[in-house]
Amino acid sequence: MNLLMALVIGVLYGAGTYMILRPSLVRMVMGFGLYSNATNLLLIVIGGWTAETGAPFVGDDGRGHGLMDPLPPDIILTAIVISFATGALLLTICYRVYLDHETDNPELLPVDESADLPHLMVTAQREDRAGIVADDRHA
Amino acid sequence: MMLSPTASLPTLVFIPFVGAFLALCMGRIAGHKTGYLMVLSALASFILAAMLYAGLDPAAPVVCAAEWLPGVDVNFRLRGDGFGLFFALLVSGIGTLVGIYSLSYVHLSDNRRVARYYAALIAFMGAMLGLALADDLVLLFVFWEITSITSFLLIGFWYDQEIGRKGALMALQVTVGGGLAMMAGFVVIGAITGSYSISELAADPSLREKLVAAGMLTPALLLCLGGALTKSAQMPFHFWLPKAMVAPTPVSTYLHAATMVMAGVFLVGRLLPILGDSPAWTPILTTVGLVTFFLGAYQSLREFDLKAILAYATVSTLGLLMMLYGLKAADQDVLQIWSHGAYKGTLFLVAGIVEHATHTRDLRKLGGLRKVMPITFGVCLLGAISMSGLPPFFGFLAKEAFYAQLLHGEVLHGQPVLQWTIIVLSVLANAFIFAVACKLVFGVFFGPPAEDVDAVDHHAHEAGIGLWGPAAVLGLVALGMGLAYPITSQMVNGMSSDPHAHVHVSLIPHDIGPVAMSAVTVLLGIGIYLMRRPINRLQDALAIIPPMYKFWDWLMAGITAVSVTFSRQWQNGSLRWYFSGVLLFACVLVTAALNRADFLRHDIIVKPHDLYWPAVAISGMLIFAALILVRAQVRLTAALASTAIGFLVALLFVIYRSPDILLTQLLIETVSTIFILLVLFFMPRFSRDVVAPPVRLVRLIVSILVGFTMATMVFLCTLPELRTEDNLGLGYLERSLSEGFGRNAVNVIIVDMRAIDTTGEITVLVVVGMAVFGLLRTRRHKA
Amino acid sequence: MRMLILPLLIPFFTAIVLALCNGWRRTEKFISLLSCLGLTAFVFWLLYYVDNHGIQSTAIGGWAAPYGIAFVADRLTTIMLCLSMGVGTLVLIYTFWTVTETQQKYFFYPFFQIVLLGVNWSFITGDMFNLFVGYEVMLIGSYGMMMVGASRAQVRQTMKYIAINALGATFFVAGIGLLYATVGTLNMADLSQRTALLTGDRAALVTAVSMMLMVVFAMKAGAFPVFFWLPDSYPIVPAGVIGFFAGLLTKVGVYSLLRVYLVVFRQDGHQFALQTLLILSGFTMVLGVMGAMCQWEIRKILSWHIISQVGYMVMGVGLASSSNPVVARMAIAGTIFYIVHHIVVKSSLFLIGGIAEHVVGTQELKKMGGLLDLSPVSAGMFLIAAFSLAGMPPFSGFLSKFVLIRAAVEGHNWIVLTAALVTSFLTLYSMSKIWSYAFWGHKVRETPAHSYRWLMVPTSVLVIFTVGMGLFGQPFLRLAGDAADEIMNPAAYINSVLGPVSSVDPVGAVGPMSPVSIDAPTLIAPDVGIDAAPEMLKPQASGLTTQASGLTLQAVGVMEVMP
Amino acid sequence: MIMRGVHLVIFVAIFIKALVQSNIQVAITVLSPTMRIRPGFIALPLRVKTDFEITSLANTITLTPGTIAVHVTNDRKTMVIHALDIGADPDALRKDIQSSMEDRILKWTRPASKRPPESK
């Protein structure tokens, strides 16, 4: 079983890698989704598996023998939520980046971050005062 | 109020720092009067040093020690021995004169700038005093670097001019670069011997034996020389000194003629008893010193800028001193330093006066000032004669002693070829110096002024006593010390770094050798002076090698070019490259670690009974779905394949009996799909992969490597032999109901046992919500 | 000690209250300041307390470790907390005059608290997975701060920053999972006592797992070759905040390297990780400074210098691989000292850079000039901070480099020593470049563009600190040395978390051993005898022998390595 | 009111029967080697009015033999359905749907007074 799962996890990581290395922001986000899934599988796999293992719900006796280790699911739950939240933020930002630069190819984005660095405090304050906010989209 | 000797040591070091601080604070109001702080603090230090010298017991010098950084064996230890006090007297004495000179010399409208100038100058003096008296290598280094910093600020006095900035930067970089090596050398010494105390190291042979035993004697020497040779402007690191001449003349006089450049020499003197046993000592120092001595003098004749001439002459003398230490003739170090300080100080100050009066330093434009500036002329003569080594001046004493050392020195004994090489070159160098002295005196004060400089006729005037006074004092020292040679002899022998020094210092020769060499020197010098124009042409013809500073510039430009390439290529903004780098790094690290044990001997056998066939089927579907995603050219296909993968993973969670994450996964995948669809609306279609085939190949290789590495790790870590059964799982289960009041152990862990994890997780959620809100709202408001 | 939750609880409540006060600009600033000052006072008291009373720990929720999550405050942790809160408060004050209305409206101050929260969290937690959570909280706050204002460049660079950190998070979680599979626990103290017993294949596997985690920590620290994110993202961080980011965020990575590779991983052959770090550190130093050499913007130059400076700290961690405990101790103490120095100095440099921007309205060196005349005090502060960064005496930078170089010399690591010296030289080169272009030269304007008086207040505190730390370094060195002792001898740490008798008995094949005897092999590596360098070791030897014989558990306090 | 309840029960029963029928029919179609289908889009004039009725009808049509509801025009007078096999006469299908589905829905959704006349 662990060889099988190692194979699956390897494929998922490999596929995720392939996706994040492609020149498309949406694909990148999906690649991270694959990573997240692969990691979750990895975590559940390390909990161990036998055909007889039960779910981690203890009976009235409160004993835990023969049940699945509950810690990996706990870790997964936290990790899944965090990666989901990060992914949502990343996706929103990717959308914003596309609107700004009209490309979703990260390789085509401007390299020099100072080229359109408007937040230089001085500039920003001036524009703030004037009521218009620094939007340099077509600068 | 009388200070005890122990207390006056640190006091004389700290007075200037207090003065510098005061100068900074009051400068804005006091303006040029800040200079009096310089004079006062220098004078105070001088008096204290003189008092200490008066009470000096050579066998047991005053020591002031305090714990500073006991954790790293570094202590605040000052020691007032003869050599240190000599240096302190030199520094504070010339400091007083330079302070007085500056009062008349420095005129600026910007009070703050003047204040900064004096503050740096006073702080420099303090650092030099500390350096002279420090008995701890690290403390010495601290003061050493403070002199570098203050020197940097002083050279950059004309910081609104490119040339001023460049000169300052070069001086800083070269001297600090050497200083770093020196620090490493000190650390080596301290780490191996366990002591940084100079006197202790010099006195205790067992400490030095440790260095020898560790084989670190020569490396430590080489590292330390890195500092000494750069600071003292030895070839090939001499080039910063002429460039530093952009500084105001008081600075050049004080730092770059009399004191700071002597710090390297001083250090070598301090190190001689510690590292002198190294077989590299004599060859290196003698060679470097000799070359510098000769080439400095040689180059000096080539120059026409007054300060450049003096700078190269200084370089030359510094070489001479290094050579003397190389020959282990430490007994005449004070003699040479002192005589040089006196005449070179005089000449620099005179150069400043001349520049002040004529607004030029170019010998070719100067001339005939004898009549306009008679006092200056007189003072200049004092310095120049001493420099040329004619009796009865101090310079003569020094040169005689030097020649005597060459003829009778122990180190050269029995090596006639080497000895004669050194003698010939030395005589030649001194002849050049002689010619330079002539050139100075005749070039500035005799002959007609150049036609295009009307300054000479119209504006040139005799300087005030504030300017020539200090120069005259130094010049008189050069004369007086020569005349009073018995006292001189006593003093220079008493203050030498060699406790057993007994150099014969006398105007009356007792040995024909040195006198003959002096005669040859003078004759040669006259000859060179007379032939100076053809010699200059010859020098121009011989100058094939570019000046050293160009090499330095090239070196820095080369480093910058590498840097440009590196930052463009490495930090190229390409996410693809960043990801690949991180991933490959991970693969390499993990593989390297795995290679350290032979994991292959664990049998990799698929045990069919261990496989759960639905898991096999689901895994197959999962891999298939992953391939769909990877191959998808249409965005919606990719989004749906992602969702399918999520569902399939959820199904594996069923196999692994984890209902909580099953539900979570299903919901999360659905919500993710909705997000993706929401965003896809705005995004462009997937473009065809337009990357070049090599990029594709690399991408494929990286993917396979990552997949393989992760699979290997998972496989190994879940192998029954390697996975641990002794984990926390059972403990959690058993505590779930009894202490957590819940049957769902996972949930009990989430909300109770490890609730702080969950707290972080929900914080992330909240912040993401706010961040998305902020991001989209900010831009929508702008639109 | 229940109070250990306060470094989290206070930023938490502050962030919530600030979010709810959204729109009341003055109130937000006031509350932020109040909270930061209060917490700063607390953590400094905590440092004092821990220094005098030993390691403190608390079980969150009353669940005893290793099941519950323990928060542990040893000297290293409290030092880091003091730094984060001290620098955080100063930067907060600085931002009062730099934050724009838009930035404040879109949660600048709540996010600031979240970053503080995450940083404190990462420092104080005693659980590997909780460390991950702390990282994520810190990161998410930093994402928020980085793009607050949402300019093109900010959004774009934040995207890259998030993406790279997402990669790191993947390895982090995967590494934690594999760690749990092989060692069976997540609590750092428990891990420490369990890994110390590991040998053979399992030890080698745990080493491999530790290498996977190293990617994350090295990335966070900004070490070679995974510092990609740093020079790209720091230049877009809002003014002022950059001082905090530059100082603190990478140091969380360095802290983790110290904690994880010296306390958590003690299995047979764990030095491999440290040796790897040593190799990486050389590249980090040199390449970091090489990157800075060709830059023409203050922020970029300083950002690249973070990398090279991190190289020094990583070098310290790597030098701790030495089999000579004196060297290892000096390396760790040097690293801690360096962390303190660097946080203070780098923050102050960025803050001065902000002032310079305020005065001349640009960050580009070629458009600057004459700052020495325009703003002499900030010029003076820059001079001090820059020379301190370059390791010039008498400032803190000199002392920190000195200690590390001494450790390198004593460990005979000549190559990395050379790299350190070269880096130091090139650092000076580019610092003097900034000075020469920005502070010297012709005035580019007659008067300062904006008033900057208040910005000087927090900045000067940092600058004064670096001078003080250089001149009066002994208390810091002493503290760093004691912290190093705690790290080298985790027995006290383990006892504090798990109690004198471990709640989880190391069972199975390895056989029962008491935590005390576990420490012996790492304290004195078998190949280093006391007689290897008798004189050098003399003062320490007695303390160490006491340790090795396992006579006393509370040896941390007893051991006086420094003479 | 009671009658409407009865009609609802009848409707559910008939609906279940139709559901099973439709499934079997689809199964036969899918599994038959030749797959004889005559798909088509057919417009169905509507008498149901409210959202609820329209939705009930649409869902019922979709779940029952060979038809799915594709579209409801904005005037709510017509529903377009897709049939897997429209047979020879589309009008027969239309009438069938109206009588078997629409009428029965109306019977339990509305009181008799408000009901439109049943289809012929």
Added chain:
Amino acid sequence: MPLIAEIMIAVCLVIGTFFTVVTGIGLLRLPDIFCRMHAAGKAGTLGVVMVIIGAIIFFAMDHPNVAFRGLLAIFFQFLTTPAATHLLARASYVREYPVSERTQVDEMRSHMPSRPDLPFGEE
């Protein structure tokens, strides 16, 4: 568990599985998107409902709340699956996904007045 219960459950499972398989085959075999929706919307529904009923029976004795969940699932199934089919079918028509050439009549076209103004290009 009585034999009769096992038999009933088995029958439910078999029927449910049968229709699920039919869904799969139908999805592969049917000629166009609209026809495939018939398979998905109908066979899928009945198939899964039968399986759920089987499960409800299985757990009826010990866990009555499973019946609640099962009925909830069936309710949702009847509520949502046809609606989803309906929405997708219309979207497919709007996007002009190719219709099988066997299609006899298309009365849809005339009921989509705004069709020429479709916001999407022919992609």
Added chain:
Amino acid sequence: MYEMSPWFYYVCMTCLAAMIVSGVMVLYRLRIGPAASDRAIALDCLATCFMGIICILSIVWQSILFFDAVWLLTLVGFMGSAAVARYLEKGRVF
């Protein structure tokens, strides 16, 4: 826990296998499309298959813990399909 009849167990396992086969076919449709709606339908059917699989596994394991996933999948499948339909029809989901 009760001991289930062997034939019943085998019926369950056979059904499980058939369900998985159905899932594979559905997944294949997800692969080949061609229309986006095809894929959406396929995903919906995949969810349906999973409901079946989970039900059968619940019976085999005699565990009710996974049963919530069944009705959740109904909802989830609908959400996905509806979102895709809205996306195809209007571009925007909301």
Added chain:
Amino acid sequence: MTPHPDGPELDSPGDKSSLPGSPGGPPGSPGELLRSPVLQTVSRAAVPVTIIVSLIIFNQGHNLPGGGFIGGVLAAAAGAMHLMAFGVEGAARWNWWKLSVLGLLISIMTGTVPFLLGEAFMNHTELHPHLPLIGSFHVPTAAFYDAGVYLIVVGMLMTIFVELGLENRE
């Protein structure tokens, strides 16, 4: 335009400048097509049921699968269904992120109360309140914590839904 390997691209909404602004839209406009009584009716039925079920799921979490997070996502999914049927304008009137901040406050307070009472932070226990009508029952304080989580998830997801839904809607 190069043909795709998967045939013509069938998923792209193409030129979005001419897209309808909101569901429905004036008669004759493309948006008119999109009016959907079916979706609206289904969501009228499904949304309340889902929300109730989400509360059940939330409530059962301590002993069965479920809990605040799952319940919250479920409720947010119901919200998404509502948005799909009725558009975002109504929901956009509220600042959903404030709900998540409120949730965070509740969660943290749950941990802080025992801390202020002198116990460890987040030391959960069981409460046994006695209410009229309902009688005595026991609640683990962890449930309050979970309730905070529920609100956070709803607030955060709805924020993103609404904000993304509002994008590009003049």
